[in-house]
Amino acid sequence: MIRIALDAMGGDHAPHTEIEGAILALREYPPAFVVQFVGQRPVIEAELAKYSDLDRSRIEITHAPDTIGMGEKPLSAVRRKPQSSIVVGLTLQQRHSSDAFVSAGNTGAMLAGSTLLLGLHDGVERAAVGALLPTVSGPVLLLDAGANVDCTARELTGFAHLGSVYLRDVLQRPNPTVGLLNVGEEEEKGGVIVKEAFHLLKQSTPKLNFIGNVEGRDILAGHEKFGRVDVVVCDGFTGNVVLKFYESVIRLLMHLVQSSAPKMWEDNEVRTAFHMLDYSQYGGSPLLGVKGISVICHGSSNSNAIKNAIRVAVQSVESQLSQHIAAEFAAGVATRSA
Amino acid sequence: MIRIALDAMGGDHAPHTEIEGAILALREYPPAFVVQFVGQRPVIEAELAKYSDLDRSRIEITHAPDTIGMGEKPLSAVRRKPQSSIVVGLTLQQRHSSDAFVSAGNTGAMLAGSTLLLGLHDGVERAAVGALLPTVSGPVLLLDAGANVDCTARELTGFAHLGSVYLRDVLQRPNPTVGLLNVGEEEEKGGVIVKEAFHLLKQSTPKLNFIGNVEGRDILAGHEKFGRVDVVVCDGFTGNVVLKFYESVIRLLMHLVQSSAPKMWEDNEVRTAFHMLDYSQYGGSPLLGVKGISVICHGSSNSNAIKNAIRVAVQSVESQLSQHIAAEFAAGVATRSA
Numbered sequence: 001m002i003r004i005a006l007d008a009m010g011g012d013h014a015p016h017t018e019i020e021g022a023i024l025a026l027r028e029y030p031p032a033f034v035v036q037f038v039g040q041r042p043v044i045e046a047e048l049a050k051y052s053d054l055d056r057s058r059i060e061i062t063h064a065p066d067t068i069g070m071g072e073k074p075l076s077a078v079r080r081k082p083q084s085s086i087v088v089g090l091t092l093q094q095r096h097s098s099d100a101f102v103s104a105g106n107t108g109a110m111l112a113g114s115t116l117l118l119g120l121h122d123g124v125e126r127a128a129v130g131a132l133l134p135t136v137s138g139p140v141l142l143l144d145a146g147a148n149v150d151c152t153a154r155e156l157t158g159f160a161h162l163g164s165v166y167l168r169d170v171l172q173r174p175n176p177t178v179g180l181l182n183v184g185e186e187e188e189k190g191g192v193i194v195k196e197a198f199h200l201l202k203q204s205t206p207k208l209n210f211i212g213n214v215e216g217r218d219i220l221a222g223h224e225k226f227g228r229v230d231v232v233v234c235d236g237f238t239g240n241v242v243l244k245f246y247e248s249v250i251r252l253l254m255h256l257v258q259s260s261a262p263k264m265w266e267d268n269e270v271r272t273a274f275h276m277l278d279y280s281q282y283g284g285s286p287l288l289g290v291k292g293i294s295v296i297c298h299g300s301s302n303s304n305a306i307k308n309a310i311r312v313a314v315q316s317v318e319s320q321l322s323q324h325i326a327a328e329f330a331a332g333v334a335t336r337s338a
Numbered sequence: 339m340i341r342i343a344l345d346a347m348g349g350d351h352a353p354h355t356e357i358e359g360a361i362l363a364l365r366e367y368p369p370a371f372v373v374q375f376v377g378q379r380p381v382i383e384a385e386l387a388k389y390s391d392l393d394r395s396r397i398e399i400t401h402a403p404d405t406i407g408m409g410e411k412p413l414s415a416v417r418r419k420p421q422s423s424i425v426v427g428l429t430l431q432q433r434h435s436s437d438a439f440v441s442a443g444n445t446g447a448m449l450a451g452s453t454l455l456l457g458l459h460d461g462v463e464r465a466a467v468g469a470l471l472p473t474v475s476g477p478v479l480l481l482d483a484g485a486n487v488d489c490t491a492r493e494l495t496g497f498a499h500l501g502s503v504y505l506r507d508v509l510q511r512p513n514p515t516v517g518l519l520n521v522g523e524e525e526e527k528g529g530v531i532v533k534e535a536f537h538l539l540k541q542s543t544p545k546l547n548f549i550g551n552v553e554g555r556d557i558l559a560g561h562e563k564f565g566r567v568d569v570v571v572c573d574g575f576t577g578n579v580v581l582k583f584y585e586s587v588i589r590l591l592m593h594l595v596q597s598s599a600p601k602m603w604e605d606n607e608v609r610t611a612f613h614m615l616d617y618s619q620y621g622g623s624p625l626l627g628v629k630g631i632s633v634i635c636h637g638s639s640n641s642n643a644i645k646n647a648i649r650v651a652v653q654s655v656e657s658q659l660s661q662h663i664a665a666e667f668a669a670g671v672a673t674r675s676a
Contacts, residue, residue, distance in 0.1 A: 190487055221586045235531065242554065249558060
């Protein structure tokens with residue numbers, strides 16, 4: 001049985017959303033996993049009590065009296081609060097009592113905690129947050145989406161490998177295309193670090209299916225020549241800006257359609273079109289490079305997003321994502337340009 | 339009479355689109371300006387001949403036998419092709435025979451040519467491309483949108499001043515809010531350069547209406563506390579990625595609505611909602627910091643975008659944008675943090 005630990009105290013509407021999402025996941029997905037709620041036991045029990053005739057056979061609770069708030073400084077909070085739900089949840093995995101951890105809590109604390117408690121695979125210089133962006137031809141993975149504001153060329157190259165393994169394992173794309181986010185397609189575009197990353201990535205072909213530089217427009221529309229860009233590599237500054245910008249565009253457009261053409265919103269096809277662009281269908285963002293599985297959810301996640309994050313965690317464990325990342329980096333990645 | 343030079347050979351559908359756009363502008367806007375077409379005279383004349391009973395009283399042609407292609411290296415093309423439409427058009431302004439130049443041609447050549455031929459105002463370290471992004475509460479200016487991939491903190495501070503003058507002069511917003519694009523609101527967020535820029539900008543208050551760090555989501559949705567962010571400051575790498583990403587999201591959504599619910603597209607309200615988000619209504623992106631007026635249009639601009647770019651150029655001249663930028667920088671901008 002796969003064991004998915006879930007931070008019950010994490011998101012903006014915890015524990016209600018987390019528990020609802022977990023119950024949806026338990027009902028809808030194949031019964032290959034148990035959910036380990038991590039948080040204040042009485043609060044979790046009170047919330048669970050709201051569900052009549054709930055099957056508790058695949059529900060566990062691990063008590064964690066403390067919580068880390070959204071505004072707390074990540075690293076010091078992780079160090080000062082060993083009894084917080086994030087630290088307790090990750091420690092379960094560190095001690096092999098759990099296979100994955102999912103949280104909609106303080107993102108920085110998830111990053112710091114996962115790196116400290118799980119550690120990085122040999123050869124991985126930095127862990128990266130992978131954000132799945134919906135496109136008409138299926139999701140693409142943008143990374144790093146916010147863990148590292150400044151990145152070296154070697155780190156960017158590492159992200160390409162992390163993303164490629166994720167795409168192969170979790171999205172079943174055997175030979176994922178990798179693009180380096182830049183301001184133009186030509187090899188000489190971008191600053192010093194991006195140019196160096198271009199050469200390292202080029203050198204990593206054919207181990208990586210590197211298609212070259214891609215531009216902002218290619219993220220969602222695909223590359224003119226190579227089509228969908230499965231893995232879009234960038235530093236965490238650019239990735240974070242793009243991700244948050246994207247979320248706001250979709251919300252803005254839904255708002256516009258709803259307010260300017262309410263009749264349109266009654267149309268099932270239109271709602272389906274917008275749903276296709278709703279990030280919550282992908283649930284959470286995997287933190288890639290750590291020894292284990294750590295899935296970071298948006299603080300404002302709804303129960304659908306939590307449900308899907310649990311699915312992502314289960315798939316990551318089933319497909320042996322962490323082991324495959326270890327193997328990818330053990331085989332060596334390009335660290336010096338020709 | 340204000341003299342607007344227009345590169346007739348610039349865009350993907352030149353000269354048809356340029357000439358159609360100019361004729362629309364001449365017909366629709368107050369008759370305070372003349373259009374100076376720059377390009378191959380026979381080609382321009384042949385295109386103009388397609389318009390019967392055209393009033394030629396506000397149309398001039400300056401012959402430029404050569405063109406700079408989209409794929410040419412900007413700086414060397416500008417140097418090697420003194421007879422190209424871009425160089426000839428900018429030279430008109432340099433010699434005080436024109437007040438503004440608009441082109442949908444090679445963006446890099448426009449940047450290099452404008453900087454070389456017009457020069458920068460004293461105190462301006464780098465010129466910046468300002469991109470107008472539509473939001474529900476009116477356009478916001480994102481800069482730099484692609485002229486400078488790497489920027490120093492001082493240059494970012496300069497962009498804030500350039501953008502503020504533009505907002506006051508051309509968009510008539512007397513006290514524009516300025517936000518520094520970052521991965522979080524807190525002062526300590528971001529890399530070294532962005533942190534330094536934060537302090538320089540803070541020091542520039544109240545001359546600048548600096549509201550602090552803003553995130554990707556705030557660009558279109560506005561800041562939670564301060565509302566619309568009139569000027570969003572970032573380096574040209576991030577700005578270029580965001581701009582191109584934005585254009586592709588809007589196209590993707592229009593495509594989705596058109597294909598999933600074609601009947602909806604017949605609804606005026608729906609089209610109006612999308613039109614609100616269509617960047618072509620703003621026409622072109624001003625290159626700010628040069629001595630004069632230079633407006634850069636998208637290569638794929640339609641005639642509506644060209645028409646609006648001419649309007650932007652006229653407004654920039656009328657409002658004395660270039661003189662006001664000179665005055666802003668002559669008064670000194672913060673160049674050292676406290």
